[in-house]
Amino acid sequence: xxxxxxxxxxxxxxxxxxxxxxxxxxxxxxxxxxxxxxxxxxxxxxxxxxxxxxxxxxxxxxxxxxxxxxxxxxxxxxxxxxxxxxxxxxxxxxxxxxxxxxxxxxxxxxxxxxxxxxxxxxxxxxxxxxxxxxxxxxxxxxxxxxxxxxxxxxxxxxxxxxxxxxxxxxxxxxxxxxxxxxxxxxxxxxxxxxxxxxxxxxxxxxxxxxxxxxxxxxxxxxxxxxxxxxxxxxxxxxxxxxxxxxxxxxxxxxxxxxxxxxxxxxxxxxxxxxxxxxxxxxxxxxxxxxxxxxxxxxxxxxxxxxxxxxxxxxxxxxxxxxxxxxxxxxxxxxxxxxxxxxxxxxxxxxxxxxxxxxxxxxxxxxxxxxxxxxxxxxxxxxxxxxxxxxxxxxxxxxxxxxxxxxxxxxxxxxxxxxxxxxxxxxxxxxxxxxxxxxxxxxxxxxxxxxxxxxxxxxxxxxxxxxxxxxxxxxxxxxxxxxxxxxxxxxxxxxxxxxxxxxxxxxxxxxxxxxxxxxxxxxxxxxxxxxxxxxxxxxxxxxxxxxxxxxxxxxxxxxxxxxxxxxxxxxxxxxxxxxxxxxxxxxxxxxxxxxxxxxxxxxxxxxxxxxxxxxxxxxxxxxxxxxxxxxxxxxxxxxxxxxxxxxxxxxxxxxxxxxxxxxxxxxxxxxxxxxxxxxxxxxxxxxxxxxx
Numbered sequence: 292x293x294x295x296x297x298x299x300x301x302x303x304x305x306x307x308x309x310x311x312x313x314x315x316x317x318x319x320x321x322x323x324x325x326x327x328x329x330x331x332x333x334x335x336x337x338x339x340x341x342x343x344x345x346x347x348x349x350x351x352x353x354x355x356x357x358x359x360x361x362x363x364x365x366x367x368x369x370x371x372x373x374x375x376x377x378x379x380x381x382x383x384x385x386x387x388x389x390x391x392x393x394x395x396x397x398x399x400x401x402x403x404x405x406x407x408x409x410x411x412x413x414x415x416x417x418x419x420x421x422x423x424x425x426x427x428x429x430x431x432x433x434x435x436x437x438x439x440x441x442x443x444x445x446x447x448x449x450x451x452x453x454x455x456x457x458x459x460x461x462x463x464x465x466x467x468x469x470x471x472x473x474x475x476x477x478x479x480x481x482x483x484x485x486x487x488x489x490x491x492x493x494x495x496x497x498x499x500x501x502x503x504x505x506x507x508x509x510x511x512x513x514x515x516x517x518x519x520x521x522x523x524x525x526x527x528x529x530x531x532x533x534x535x536x537x538x539x540x541x542x543x544x545x546x547x548x549x550x551x552x553x554x555x556x557x558x559x560x561x562x563x564x565x566x567x568x569x570x571x572x573x574x575x576x577x578x579x580x581x582x583x584x585x586x587x588x589x590x591x592x593x594x595x596x597x598x599x600x601x602x603x604x605x606x607x608x609x610x611x612x613x614x615x616x617x618x619x620x621x622x623x624x625x626x627x628x629x630x631x632x633x634x635x636x637x638x639x640x641x642x643x644x645x646x647x648x649x650x651x652x653x654x655x656x657x658x659x660x661x662x663x664x665x666x667x668x669x670x671x672x673x674x675x676x677x678x679x680x681x682x683x684x685x686x687x688x689x690x691x692x693x694x695x696x697x698x699x700x701x702x703x704x705x706x707x708x709x710x711x712x713x714x715x716x717x718x719x720x721x722x723x724x725x726x727x728x729x730x731x732x733x734x735x736x737x738x739x740x741x742x743x744x745x746x747x748x749x750x751x752x753x754x755x756x757x758x759x760x761x762x763x764x765x766x767x768x769x770x771x772x773x774x775x776x777x778x779x780x781x782x783x784x785x786x787x788x789x790x791x792x793x794x795x796x797x798x799x800x801x802x803x804x805x806x807x808x809x810x811x812x813x814x815x816x817x818x819x820x821x822x823x824x825x826x827x828x829x830x831x832x833x834x835x836x837x838x839x840x841x842x843x844x845x846x847x848x849x850x851x852x853x854x855x856x857x858x859x860x861x862x863x864x865x866x867x868x869x870x871x872x873x874x875x876x877x878x879x880x881x882x883x884x885x886x887x888x889x890x891x892x893x894x895x896x897x898x899x900x901x902x903x904x905x906x907x908x909x910x911x912x913x914x915x916x917x918x919x920x921x922x923x924x925x926x927x928x929x930x931x932x933x934x935x936x937x938x939x940x941x942x943x944x945x946x947x948x949x950x951x952x953x954x955x956x957x958x959x960x961x962x963x964x965x966x967x968x969x970x971x972x973x974x975x976x977x978x979x980x981x982x
Contacts, residue, residue, distance in 0.1 A: 293847075295870060297841045300368030302870060304862045304952040306835050307374055309350055311381045312954060313859040314341045314479070316880045316946055319956075321392055328400055328660035329599050329907040330882070335397065338389060339593040342382070343524060345452060350378060351526035354556055360596065366837045367863065379581050386702040390588050393595075406602055409486075409496045411504050417492050418693065420682070425503045430498075433479060436509040437941040445575045446473055450525040450553065453482065453499060453591050456560075456568050457506055461961040472572065474506065474518075482594035485601050493602060498591050512890040518531045519564040523576055524589040526553035543547040558583050604870040608655065609882055614643035614760070615973040625652050627737060630746055630770040636927035637766040638934065639752065640883060640917040645757035647733075647748055647766055648675045654746075655683035662689040662939040663734040664730055664782045666916075669753040670708060676754050677708055681715035690717040693785050695728045719787055722916060727802065728785065729904050729911065730918040732765075734778045745775030749797075749920040751902050763929070763966075764904045767920055771796070774920065781918065798906055800917035807836070808907070811892050811899070812851075818895040819850040827853045828894035828935050833860040833906045847873040857948075858885045858940050860908075876948035879938055881966045890919065891935060900931050937965040 299341065305744040306452055320326060320334035357371045364370050371535060409418065436457070437446050448454050453476040460470070460640060476482075476498060482499065486494040499520050502687055555576035560569060562585045573583060589595070599608070617637070619629050626649065629635065652675070652799065661837055668676055684690040694709045696702055709719045724727035731750035750765030770774075773795040780792035782801065791802050791938045798804040812827065819825035834840065834855065838861045853874040855861070865874040879885050890901040903919030905911040922928045936946070943964040946954040 297844045297870070298366070298837070298878055300364075300366065300743065302844070302864055303366040303368075303837070303840070304572065304864060305367040305369050305374060306365065306860055306862055307345075307353070307378055308562045309403065309860040309952065310345060310349070311325065311378070312952065313880075314338050314345070314879065315385060315388075316878060316954060317341060318388060318392070320451075320532045320683055320880055321397070323932065327607050327609055328397075328404060329602060330609055331605065332397055332401070333599055335389060335392060336593045336596040343449045343528075343593065346524045347450070347527035350375070351554065351556045353378075354554070355526075358422060366840075367634050371908060375581075385582070386584055386586065389592065390586055393588055393592065395559055404604070404607060406493045406500070406598065406604070406607075407491070407495065409500075411500065415490075416963065417518070418486060418494070418969050421486065421490055422496065422501060422510075423505060425636060426501055427508070430480060430501065431445060431508070433477050434474060434509065435500075436472050436474045439470075443936075445615065446475065448473075448523050449624075450527060451522060451591070452478065453521075454521050454533075454964060455499075455502060455506065456519045456521055456564065456572065458518075458565070458661065459510050459513045460516055461513040466485070468583050471568070472510065474509065475761075475881070476502065481597065482589075482591060483597040483601065495601070497594075499589050500788055502948055512816075515564065520590045521558065521560040521564070523561070524557040525555055528553075529739065536971075544925065557583065560585055561590065562587045581690075604922050607949045612970060612974060614645075616643055616961075617648060620649075626650055626768075627657075627770075630768055634771065634924045634927060635768040636922060636930065637768070638930075638969070638973075639762065639764045639766065640760045641969045644756055647750075647754070647759075648679070648756065649753065650735075650746075650748060650768060651676050651733060652679045653681040654737075654927065657737065659739065660688060660735055660737050664691045664693075664736075664778075665733045665754070666693040666722075666730050666785075667705070667708065667754055668695045668729055668731070669755050669758070670704075671755045671757055672704060672707075674708070674754070674937070675756065680717060681712055684712070684716040690715075691782065691786060692717050692719050693722050693728050693782075694719055696721050696851070718759065718786075723788065724783060724914050725923075727910075727913055728916040730777055730781070730916050732780060732918060734780065735774065744770065745772070745779065746770050747775050747778050749774070749778075749902075750831075751904055760883045764887045765889070765896060767902070767922065767927075771923075781916075796921055798901065798903070798919040799847055800911060800915055801913045804892070804903075804905060804917060804919060805836075805912040807841050808839060808912075811890075811894075812839070812846050815851045815892060815900050816849040818893070819846070823851075823895035824893045825851040825895070826891075827851060828856070828889070828891040828932075828939070829854075829907070829936060830856040830885070830887060830889040831906045831936065832858050832888065835906075835908045837858060837862075838909050839912075843874060844870050854935075854939055856885075856935070861948060864950045864952065869974065871950075876941065876947040877941070878948065878954060879941060879944055879965060881944035881964070883966055888919075889931060891932060891933065898928065898932065902931070934965075934969065937963075937968050941965040 315789050317336040321331045336769040353371055353375055455474040457472040459472055477923055480498055482498045484496050505516045506518045555578055558578050617635055638668035650829055654663050681688050692712050694705050696705050713719045733748040735746040749770050777797040783789050790913040798807045813829040815825045815827055834857050843853055855876045858878055861876055864872050865876045892899045900922040902920040911917055922931055940963050942957045943962050944959055947957050948954050
């Protein structure tokens with residue numbers, strides 16, 4: 292067992308390249324003709340927004356390491372320059388596929404379905420007149436064309452904004468030849484414009500096409516030789532120096548303003564942009580040719596997402612569904628008495644998020660409730676839960692909310708929520724500096740005849756009603772005394788920065804979770820060696836942490852069957868001879884974003900199931916406040932094992948990972964889709980309830 296070095300770089304997949312492979316799987320959904328057309332357009336857009344964030348955070352971070360001279364490679368052995376070179380090569384292929392799919396497949400199919408994007412040469416006189424009028428009255432008033440000269444240097448361009456480099460000839464109003472101007476499209480302008488019904492039904496035009504068609508009107512008396520879209524992606528990772536921060540909220544607010552103008556990391560331009568303009572743009576942004584992507588279409592491709600809401604064609608979208616409600620909660624009434632009778636496990640989006648919101652609403656209005664404590668990572672705008680918390684505070688209840696201000700790209704929304712809750716009288720705290728609070732927890736303290744009693748909700752997903760209809764997540768409503776006591780200890784630590792709590796049932800990062808996982812994997816090894824049942828199933832968003840990967844390799848070598856259902860990044864290599872032959876890695880990419888984290892252990896027949904907020908990544912296990920909770924009641928635990936079995940049996944939306952790091956669709960046998968099976972199962976329950 293000790294003849295193989297489990298730290299060998301050949302046993303690890305590069306994290307960044309693994310993410311790009313995941314994004315390829317998302318793009319493959321856009322190619323799948325069994326999926327409704329507008330949903331395929333959405334998958335294309337998602338692949339583009341994923342790539343944007345990848346450059347804003349991951350590529351930007353690698354560039355910072357390169358500038359700092361960091362030479363320490365990761366577990367896979369790739370240096371920073373090697374990673375950047377590999378990213379460039381893989382991204383080029385991905386971008387080529389995105390635009391080929393758009394131009395050669397999706398646009399023709401949209402047109403054939405009556406959803407038409409107009410090109411200038413196809414305009415009728417009536418359409419041309421309406422579009423020119425729209426440009427003059429709706430677009431020109433908010434545009435600011437900027438001719439470049441020594442008094443007006445190249446303007447600052449906002450991260451991911453749409454811009455145009457305009458080549459002009461002739462003298463301007465002051466008798467000078469400037470040669471180049473920049474037109475910036477404000478974000479207030481829609482990137483997709485729908486024409487009136489009387490001009491041909493579902494006809495659309497990109498804002499970029501409109502500006503290119505009429506840009507000469509912005510440069511009266513001059514000759515416009517060309518107009519070329521460009522977009523720059525900037526470093527968007529917030530940096531807050533711990534030693535120099537007195538007020539985290541103000542520090543984050545200050546950093547948000549700088550995010551829009553962080554260092555440039557990528558330049559996208561129209562494919563026909565002349566070389567001299569490309570050189571000028573690269574120089575202005577401090578980029579090189581390897582940071583340039585020339586594209587045959589809109590540079591802000593993800594704005595095509597707007598079409599989904601602009602087109603009312605149900606047959607081009609997934610059929611709607613109604614989430615079910617567990618029978619024990621479906622009759623309304625007192626949720627606290629329901630939980631005293633036993634736990635309730637919710638599986639979103641197949642089961643509704645309403646019971647979670649109702650739990651907090653009831654607590655807010657119940658005169659017997661003394662206190663509500665909750666952690667919020669992402670809650671969205673106009674949150675019913677936040678409104679209930681504010682109402683509870685106004686009614687005089689003790690309301691404590693831990694808001695994570697640094698939830699990436701939700702910082703501004705979370706600052707607004709913090710201010711709203713503080714104004715209502717809630718105690719608002721921002722967690723522990725240096726550790727993101729990612730745990731999903733609610734605790735309600737209620738006075739009853741027997742004394743004070745705690746009621747809790749723990750989840751794998753955010754308290755966000757919109758994403759609860761799009762992401763798969765588990766949530767546990769419970770009155771379990773040990774879990775309530777554990778959550779009480781965690782909130783005490785978060786608010787009072789007390790010592791590390793000793794918990795009875797919950798696993799807690801950055802303290803006990805990592806070691807507990809390794810210990811449970813080692814326990815499966817002992818079971819396998821002694822001939823007992825040994826099996827590990829882990830459902831995660833990502834697996835990158837080397838020590839856990841090595842523990843899984845040891846378990847595989849000992850004969851433990853390991854099934855990993857990992858949506859995105861996986862740095863472990865399955866199927867390596869004498870190392871990971873007993874490990875299978877599947878990725879499910881479908882209608883719903885697989886977001887739940889589940890850790891299941893056969894444990895010699897005494898099964899254990901934990902659900903939680905943490906992926907098996909360094910950041911989750913060592914730099915975040917995370918919680919994993921046991922699912923102990925027989926029926927909910929059996930249901931989770933059954934759900935995992937559905938995912939392992941999927942042969943329509945599942946991809947199997949090979950030792951090379953490549954993925955291949957799982958095919959063969961009678962088609963089975965885990966998400967569809969779960970959806971139909973819970974829809975059957977809705978139908979029975981309505982009947």
